[in-house]
Amino acid sequence: MPEVRVVNLTKKFGNIVALDNVNLVIHDKEYFSLLGPSGCGKTTLLRLIAGLIEPDSGEIYIGGKRVDNVPPEDREIGFVFQTFALFPHMTVWENVNYGPRVKNFDLKAAGTIGHEVLELVKLHERLNAYPNELSGGMMQRIAVARALAAGAKTLLLDEPLGQLDAKVRNEIRYEMRRMAKDLNLTAIHVTHDQAEAMSISDRIAVMKKGKIVQVGTPQELYMKPNSLFVAYFIGESNFLEGSVVEAKDSELVIELRGGDKVKVFGEGLKKGERAVVVVRPEVFMVEQKKQGENVLKGTVEKISFEGTFVRYEIKLRSEDSVVVIRPSLTEKWFEVGAGITLSFEPEKAHVFPYPETSLAEELSV
Ligand SMILES: Nc1ncnc2c1ncn2[C@@H]1O[C@H](COP(=O)(O)OP(=O)(O)O)[C@@H](O)[C@H]1O
Ligand SMILES: [Mg+2]
Structure with a gap:
């Protein structure tokens, strides 16, 4: 007790x-x-x-x-x-x-x-x-x-x-x-x-x-x-590397490695600093927005059907990173090789300073 x-x-x-x-x-x-x-x-x-x-x-x-x-x-x-x-x-x-x-x-x-x-x-x-x-x-x-x-x-x-x-x-x-x-x-x-x-x-x-x-x-x-x-350890996450190109209070614009810009909210990051944006798979929306803020284009690389949801691996067009998404089963299906447009709401992502060592080292167990 x-x-x-x-x-x-x-x-x-x-x-x-x-x-x-x-x-x-x-x-x-x-x-x-x-x-x-x-x-x-x-x-x-x-x-x-x-x-x-x-x-x-x-x-x-x-x-x-x-x-x-x-x-x-x-x-x-x-x-x-x-x-x-x-x-x-x-x-x-x-x-x-x-x-x-x-x-x-x-x-x-x-x-x-x-x-x-x-x-x-x-x-x-x-x-x-x-x-x-x-x-x-x-x-x-x-x-x-x-x-x-x-x-x-x-x-x-x-x-x-x-x-x-x-x-x-x-x-x-x-x-x-x-x-x-x-x-x-x-x-x-x-x-x-x-x-x-x-x-x-x-x-x-x-x-x-x-x-x-x-x-x-x-x-x-x-x-x-x-x-x-x-x-990384709790649930699944996508990690997008970039650097801060605009910082107004907690509102940040991060330019990802491939050149796409995304808006996120986060504390303690200044213009010019390297950052990692974290987006959960279920936070990505599919084909809801074609352009503008927080839109990323990619190609379906792998599909796995996991019962209550489908897990797609998407290779982003602008860089070599692969993101995982989990749209609901009721949404449109995509085949391997299909082009796909993802977007996410800034409030639903997280951002952290790029680790002193490296991202891989930080996540290593
Ligand atoms: N009796 C012991 N002698 C030497 N090293 C130990 C001993 N017990 C644990 N360690 C070491 O301490 C660290 C933590 O171990 P442990 O508490 O068993 O981890 P976990 O339970 O999280 O797997 C490990 O590096 C392990 O090798
Ligand atoms: Mg143990």
Whole structure:
């Protein structure tokens, strides 16, 4: 149930800075995700909160209490691993009651808790089954039940759906959220899968190379990415390089590499500076405007039908860059090789200064 707060947290492994001065508050009863590419420090942060490893510097608070010197078993957290880590030779019942038994809880009370949590995760009728007789989704729920029986009020989930196949994963991710919400838990869910994080989280922290880049609701991250990296990592984006040729307050005109000019709104950019314009695929309109502001002409290079929408790759005529668009299925169809005219509204694009290194380097994971 508690709030989890980390202050100036740093963890190094030899020369590797796994976590670089991280500050974060996870609210009471929040379903929170740590999202980022492999190696960005997600597991390290989770293990620090759990007390499985010690920080080099910084502070950790759970429920307002500093826990840096509190052993893991007294932090009232439950850790659910990707592999579930169930004991294969123990039944569901024995797995769930393992925590209370090793902690010397009153066994009668522990038994009652065991029944309660198994009811909660809807697996009461399987209490005599062994883990290998259960589906991945069921093992997942047992792992959660076991954490709860051991007194967890905060659930730490490290890629908890990673072992499951795609279809099951999509079903179960909502289940994880439902369980945490029904039980009034604070949950911290680690994943590298942005679709998973977006669909189940109250808020998400996007991480890159040991740092937190942005924290926000899924909508905020998608609609208002604070950086090229977040625009790249959350959803799909098109990146158009250019330079500022006019700047009047936040209204900018960017000349793209191929010479097309586009109007966008953005802060902190001056005339003459290099910039990157970000346009989401669904923001492009097709054949709505033939000329004027923010019109780009191109040729259809590739089409993929993805169920609820069509994804086109369009090679822009004025430069060699390829943009992705996703018009609705009800719109006119285009064949490969067809000419196409795209346009977008300035308010719906984002613009960032060109990175100090390079765009490729900035987006590399
Ligand atoms: N026990 C360890 N010893 C050495 N390096 C480690 C150890 N644990 C993690 N690292 C390194 O720290 C960085 C962050 O790792 P990790 O937190 O596991 O990332 P993630 O969970 O986001 O994939 C990586 O570069 C990883 O190789
Ligand atoms: Mg990890």
